[in-house]
Amino acid sequence: TAAYGGGLREMMGMGLSIDATTEAAKHLFAKATNGERRLxxxxxxxxxxxxxxxxxGCHNSTSWSDEGVQYMGLVQFKLCxxxxxxxxxxxxxxxxxxxxxxxxxxVDSYLESKLELNRYKCEMLREQCGCNGENDDCMYYCYKTYGDDDLKWSECQDEQGNEEQYGECRGLEIENDDDDDGGRRLGDDGGYYTGxxxxxxxxGVYMSIFKDEECANHVDDPAKTYYLLSGxxxxxxxxxxxxxxxxxxxxECKEPVEQNDDDAADENELTRICEETYQRSAKCExxxxxxxxxxxxxxxxxxxQLNMMSSMSMQMVGFSGSSGWTLGSFGVLMACVFVAVGAATYYAKKAKKQQRR
Known part of the structure; x- marks a missing residue:
């Protein structure tokens, strides 16, 4: 299971307890979603x-409880x-x-924005090549000639994927060809969840199978578990x-004009990922x-602090046992861990509560 905790888990497998109780962290993340920022x-x-x-990049914030080690994720992004x-x-x-x-x-806003963008690209291909909705041969030729690497052929066949479901913790659902409803949900009777x-x-950001509805505790081998459950x-x-x-x-944060038909009155409508992540983020501008x-x-x-923690944890894992690491180096790292990971854990929990309202 070590692979699912990453370098921080290997480094800190010593029973330390990190609690998100700093007032500075609470104030910072409360401000990110405060109504006073609306204007x-x-x-x-x-x-x-x-x-x-x-x-x-993505960081696993870590906490310890009677149930064991629990992880929550925090994403860093840049606006350029x-x-x-x-x-x-x-x-x-x-x-x-x-x-x-x-x-x-x-993840939720990223995947939804990518789906919307790909639908827009498909429509632009249809117009560029003069394809109607029933001419798959025309559309396939157009896709192969003018499509880009991010565009899947199935998306231009109006066979949209369900990637947006990956942005939340939910009961594990496995598709079965012989089921009328297309699948069975295992969250209630099997006790498995995915997120x-x-x-x-x-x-990277990956999918896993978890033992709890908070998607905090991984099963030992998610890929193998899914393989066995799905046949x-x-x-x-x-x-x-x-x-x-x-x-x-x-x-790009600005929606294409043609993609913004429903709210054309807005001069500079933002894509969902830029709008939602910006409003809910901690900012350094x-x-x-x-x-x-x-x-x-x-x-x-x-x-x-997150940047320093990530850099130093990688060095410590890579050079564990090396004489280059001193007690002072470890102390600096742990100070960063307590502040940054504590804030991360608090914010992730706060965001989950807000999403359920």
């Missing part, structure tokens, strides 16, 4: 429409001006903002598959000068 967010929409979102956002997900400008948001919020979590490398099917987006739910490509008076730097300390 600021509306003003910022005009600015954010010129930016693209880049996924940066679209002009400077490269194809490889790199921002070529320092005038960017850094943010942290809970994993479920990010996203941060991979051990801190880069031989492979689990999508499992760690063993190596296929992450999210990528670090550039996602020190270098986003075009935000002017509305720049928010209240999350800079937390983000810096």
């Amino acid at each position: 600021e967010d509306e003003v910022n929409n005009d600015v954010l429409a010129g930016y693209s979102l880049i996924y940066q 001006h679209s002009y400077y956002c490269g194809d490889n997900g790199k921002c070529r400008s320092q005038m960017a903002g850094d943010y942290v948001v809970d994993l479920n919020t990010f 996203p979590y941060c991979g051990p490398d801190g880069e 031989g099917k492979k689990m999508k987006y499992s760690l063993k598959s190596g296929n992450s739910l999210v990528k670090n490509d550039c996602l 020190t270098y986003m000068t075009d935000m002017g008076y509305y720049r928010d730097t209240s999350g800079c300390s937390l983000i810096a």
